[in-house]
Amino acid sequence: MSGPLSHIRVLDLSRVLAGPWAGQNLADLGAEVIKVERPKTGDDSRAYGPPWMKDGAGKETSEAAYFMSANRGKKSITVNLTHPEGQRLVRELAAKCDVLIENYKVGDLDRYGLGYKDLSADNPGLVYCSVTGFGQTGPYREKPGYDFMAQGMAGLMSVTGEPEGVPGGGPMRVGVPVIDIFTGMYATIAVCAAVANRAVTGKGQHLDVALLDSCVALLANQGMTYLATGESPKRIGNTHPSIVPYQVFPTADGSMILACGNDNLFAKFCAVAGRENLHKDERFAKNASRVKNRATLVPILEEIFRQRNTEDWVEALETAGVPCGPINTVAQAFANPQVQARGMQISLPHPLAGQVPLMGSPMKFSGTPLEHKLPPPVLGQHADEILEKILGMGAEDRAKLRAAGAI
Numbered sequence: 406m407s408g409p410l411s412h413i414r415v416l417d418l419s420r421v422l423a424g425p426w427a428g429q430n431l432a433d434l435g436a437e438v439i440k441v442e443r444p445k446t447g448d449d450s451r452a453y454g455p456p457w458m459k460d461g462a463g464k465e466t467s468e469a470a471y472f473m474s475a476n477r478g479k480k481s482i483t484v485n486l487t488h489p490e491g492q493r494l495v496r497e498l499a500a501k502c503d504v505l506i507e508n509y510k511v512g513d514l515d516r517y518g519l520g521y522k523d524l525s526a527d528n529p530g531l532v533y534c535s536v537t538g539f540g541q542t543g544p545y546r547e548k549p550g551y552d553f554m555a556q557g558m559a560g561l562m563s564v565t566g567e568p569e570g571v572p573g574g575g576p577m578r579v580g581v582p583v584i585d586i587f588t589g590m591y592a593t594i595a596v597c598a599a600v601a602n603r604a605v606t607g608k609g610q611h612l613d614v615a616l617l618d619s620c621v622a623l624l625a626n627q628g629m630t631y632l633a634t635g636e637s638p639k640r641i642g643n644t645h646p647s648i649v650p651y652q653v654f655p656t657a658d659g660s661m662i663l664a665c666g667n668d669n670l671f672a673k674f675c676a677v678a679g680r681e682n683l684h685k686d687e688r689f690a691k692n693a694s695r696v697k698n699r700a701t702l703v704p705i706l707e708e709i710f711r712q713r714n715t716e717d718w719v720e721a722l723e724t725a726g727v728p729c730g731p732i733n734t735v736a737q738a739f740a741n742p743q744v745q746a747r748g749m750q751i752s753l754p755h756p757l758a759g760q761v762p763l764m765g766s767p768m769k770f771s772g773t774p775l776e777h778k779l780p781p782p783v784l785g786q787h788a789d790e791i792l793e794k795i796l797g798m799g800a801e802d803r804a805k806l807r808a809a810g811a812i
Contacts, residue, residue, distance in 0.1 A: 408435015424508035425475040426589025432478025433766040461759035480787035490811035508536040540615035552582035559620035588619040649695035654710040664728040753780040
């Protein structure tokens with residue numbers, strides 16, 4: 406056994422990011438994940454470049470870095486879903502799988518006889534996960550949805566960025582497609598839960614996971630602030646709505662983060678800064694008072710931080726046990742010794758790009774450790790292996806499918 410889901414087979418009919426992210430998580434966990442792609446073009450994200458991966462000689466390949474970020478550990482087969490023989494192949498594969506992931510528009514796969522009702526009739530234990538922009542129900546169910554749209558519609562952009570009236574103020578999306586990623590994470594959790602339930606009941610089920618729902622859920626404390634008060638939270642930049650000081654501060658040579666999550670940590674910070682008088686001041690002694698007097702306290706702290714450089718502050722505050730840190734570039738993050746020690750950058754051999762650097766999984770298991778074995782696949786790379794191993798299809802039958810344009 407390699408990975409806690411090594412007994413599970415997944416048919417991944419999704420593309421771009423949210424669905425593929427769920428499929429990649431399951432592959433990381435040891436599942437055999439079969440990625441079904443369109444002939445010739447494949448997953449849309451294969452064309453999301455530059456940047457393109459480079460081979461050992463430094464020459465660009467046809468493999469997009471975007472695609473590589475969400476498809477490690479999978480096997481690729483191309484199938485034409487508009488062809489009757491292609492539809493038959495997917496039905497036969499689904500009958501041999503435990504999980505199916507798809508992110509087509511609502512009802513699209515039903516037209517091909519590949520909806521949940523059709524496939525579960527042949528495989529009652531199938532866990533069928535549909536990932537869409539707005540879900541299988543509701544007035545928006547047939548609309549296409551994208552991460553950027555969800556961030557705007559669900560209110561996330563209204564609480565992200567600097568306030569109105571300051572330089573750079575206005576709504577801002579998060580720097581990575583966080584809703585696609587979180588939707589993929591919710592889909593992963595839902596799949597694992599449904600698989601666990603199936604172990605008890607013997608029955609699969611249809612999972613309905615949506616970008617808009619995921620973004621609303623992601624509002625977390627900000628969403629509860631609205632529900633508790635009836636007032637929409639505002640953008641406050643890098644500050645925290647309920648904790649002070651918990652933000653970015655300028656230093657003598659850059660910027661850094663200070664995160665005093667309680668009164669004791671603020672007192673420790675004041676000691677390091679040589680300003681014990683601050684935590685003894687009734688305006689700043691308690692977090693609620695600091696939040697109330699934020700406008701008075703923050704300028705004082707900004708002036709204090711400008712007196713020393715980032716490295717000095719981080720070293721002194723870490724020694725005192727005060728949460729803090731630099732604001733790294735992505736390059737600095739990957740060079741960080743803790744990131745390296747945790748195996749968050751891996752390397753795997755790739756048919757076109759040679760030895761490729763990839764991101765590792767953050768999930769660590771003591772009893773069933775994860776093993777990264779397969780790089781993101783070349784389009785259609787595993788077609789013969791999949792058809793022969795899973796469906797017992799010989800070379801002659803595979804040749805006929807190719808000649809017919811089904812694969």
